[in-house]
Amino acid sequence: MKKSRRNFIRESACATAAGGMAIPFSNLISANKEIHGPGGINPWLEISKKAYWNNVDVASKMAKGKPVLAVLKNNAYGIGDIEVSRILDGHPQITGIALVKEERALAVRNAGVKKPILLMGDFDSVLGKDLVESNITLSVHSYESLKKIQSIAHRGIVKKKVQLYIDTGLGRMGMPYHQAYEWGKKIAAEDTFSIGGVFTTLTSPIDFANEQLDRFNTLVHRLKEVGIHVGKCHAAPSQSILDIPGSHLDMVRPGILLHGSLPSVDHISSQEYSLQPSFRLKARVIRIEKLRKGDTVGFSRFYTAKKEEWIATIPIGWADGYDSRSENGAKVLVGNQLFPVINVNASHCNLLLGKKTTVKVGDIATLIGPDPFQITPKGFAESIKGHNYLQINFKESIPKYVQEF
Numbered sequence: 001m002k003k004s005r006r007n008f009i010r011e012s013a014c015a016t017a018a019g020g021m022a023i024p025f026s027n028l029i030s031a032n033k034e035i036h037g038p039g040g041i042n043p044w045l046e047i048s049k050k051a052y053w054n055n056v057d058v059a060s061k062m063a064k065g066k067p068v069l070a071v072l073k074n075n076a077y078g079i080g081d082i083e084v085s086r087i088l089d090g091h092p093q094i095t096g097i098a099l100v101k102e103e104r105a106l107a108v109r110n111a112g113v114k115k116p117i118l119l120m121g122d123f124d125s126v127l128g129k130d131l132v133e134s135n136i137t138l139s140v141h142s143y144e145s146l147k148k149i150q151s152i153a154h155r156g157i158v159k160k161k162v163q164l165y166i167d168t169g170l171g172r173m174g175m176p177y178h179q180a181y182e183w184g185k186k187i188a189a190e191d192t193f194s195i196g197g198v199f200t201t202l203t204s205p206i207d208f209a210n211e212q213l214d215r216f217n218t219l220v221h222r223l224k225e226v227g228i229h230v231g232k233c234h235a236a237p238s239q240s241i242l243d244i245p246g247s248h249l250d251m252v253r254p255g256i257l258l259h260g261s262l263p264s265v266d267h268i269s270s271q272e273y274s275l276q277p278s279f280r281l282k283a284r285v286i287r288i289e290k291l292r293k294g295d296t297v298g299f300s301r302f303y304t305a306k307k308e309e310w311i312a313t314i315p316i317g318w319a320d321g322y323d324s325r326s327e328n329g330a331k332v333l334v335g336n337q338l339f340p341v342i343n344v345n346a347s348h349c350n351l352l353l354g355k356k357t358t359v360k361v362g363d364i365a366t367l368i369g370p371d372p373f374q375i376t377p378k379g380f381a382e383s384i385k386g387h388n389y390l391q392i393n394f395k396e397s398i399p400k401y402v403q404e405f
């Protein structure tokens with residue numbers, strides 16, 4: 001039966017409402033209700049709870065058992081902050097979720113996440129009351145942000161803990177460490193809120209990160225010396241967790257490790273850890289066609305057929321967050337075979353299937369996933385000469401299906 005456009009839209013809306021729930025694959029196909037996701041043609045993400053739980057264990061092990069504050073900023077690097085927060089919420093080694101945007105912190109809390117949530121970024125004053133009432137821990141990073149928090153507190157809303165964000169050399173957010181002692185004392189003297197933690201962010205070069213740690217530890221030591229309770233201290237993103245044992249402090253703050261990738265493609269310790277890529281990016285083949293010798297593919301006529309050969313079209317492109325550099329050597333899995341990408345547009349890409357093919361319209365293509373190596377985040381990053389934070393641009397509207405096993 002042909003679908004009318006109205007039905008299509010109605011069914012799409014249903015699919016969106018169901019996003020994030022685990023829906024058995026076979027149900028979707030047989031019920032034929034889903035346009036997106038496993039039963040539809042548009043790209044979708046399958047997220048593995050098992051892989052996330054494994055990666056938390058691995059990250060904590062890297063830090064000799066320290067608890068993990070999961071950094072899920074930028075929509076969990078494209079995988080879905082709500083979905084990943086829900087997955088991590090029950091893990092015993094997760095001490096909290098750290099986010100950068102206040103709206104996302106509220107969205108994650110409203111999605112039912114129970115663990116502590118730390119807002120590392122700034123917030124719009126109009127949302128201050130909501131944030132505090134939603135039990136989101138605010139960061140103080142300047143005199144202005146202190147004023148904002150004081151004004152919420154003075155309206156009688158809080159007796160809450162805040163965390164002090166110290167800039168030890170990244171130069172992005174936080175009170176510069178050389179001005180932070182007097183500032184910290186002033187905050188400690190507040191009677192409407194108290195200090196629950198102190199944190200900084202380390203840069204990648206090891207010698208400078210060590211210098212940053214010295215600056216941080218000296219400050220914390222001085223505050224403690226005058227009897228100030230500083231709470232939990234944390235500093236280490238994934239790179240420092242691996243490189244600098246002294247950075248582990250009271251907890252570690254990984255982002256990329258939780259999704260199953262090391263922070264850099266060529267990290268030397270890459271063989272020692274059993275991280276698991278946590279997601280599969282999939283879409284269906286929507287067209288196959290035979291090229292004649294000399295036919296070309298793409299706006300720029302990027303690919304020219306040297307002989308008769310089959311190509312497939314997949315409805316995913318750079319506007320969905322699939323890297324346009326894929327046409328320079330990335331592979332895609334269809335069935336149990338890998339095919340090279342020969343063209344990426346905004347909404348589509350093309351695969352080269354070869355002289356003969358068994359690939360059919362409707363077959364599922366896996367663009368990124370845990371196996372084989374060529375389509376893993378690491379293998380993919382290598383093939384396009386990119387970095388391991390590759391999924392960061394996945395479009396928010398791509399539906400997510402959590403696999404509960």
Ligand SMILES: *Cc1c(COP(=O)(O)O)cnc(C)c1O
Binds near residue numbers: 238254257
């Ligand atoms: C992004 C970020 C992290 C996590 O970084 P990864 O490299 O993904 O581990 C930790 N802390 C802060 C403040 C960040 O902004």
